Amino acid sequence: MEISIHIKFLRDLTFQDELLLQELLDEWVDDANLKMIEIQKRIGEADAKRIFNSLHELKTNFTMLRCGLAIRTSDILLHKLEQGELISFEDLNPLDEMLKAIILLIQHK
Numbered sequence: 001m002e003i004s005i006h007i008k009f010l011r012d013l014t015f016q017d018e019l020l021l022q023e024l025l026d027e028w029v030d031d032a033n034l035k036m037i038e039i040q041k042r043i044g045e046a047d048a049k050r051i052f053n054s055l056h057e058l059k060t061n062f063t064m065l066r067c068g069l070a071i072r073t074s075d076i077l078l079h080k081l082e083q084g085e086l087i088s089f090e091d092l093n094p095l096d097e098m099l100k101a102i103i104l105l106i107q108h109k
Helices: 008-013 018-045 048-064 068-082 089-107
Strands: none
Touching: 008 018, 018 048, 018 089, 048 068, 048 089, 068 089
């Protein structure tokens, strides 16, 4: 699984200020982790509507970093939910692993 991110959007948003960029990336990590925890909680509760909403929010996080693989994986899970299927922890696991890989990339930028 090859994960790549592009932070040009965030770098432009912070006017090339590396300290501000790092602060924004730290907030991104915190927010994305909270969203993943929320999705996992909702899977345990079998709450499809809230899973969908939280997953869509997480996809937006991935979009900020232009992480195509995570965006496509999110879309697959969102499609399952739109079709009336619940997703399982097993379904979510690849996206959780991608999030962990993205966080490692961010921490080494």
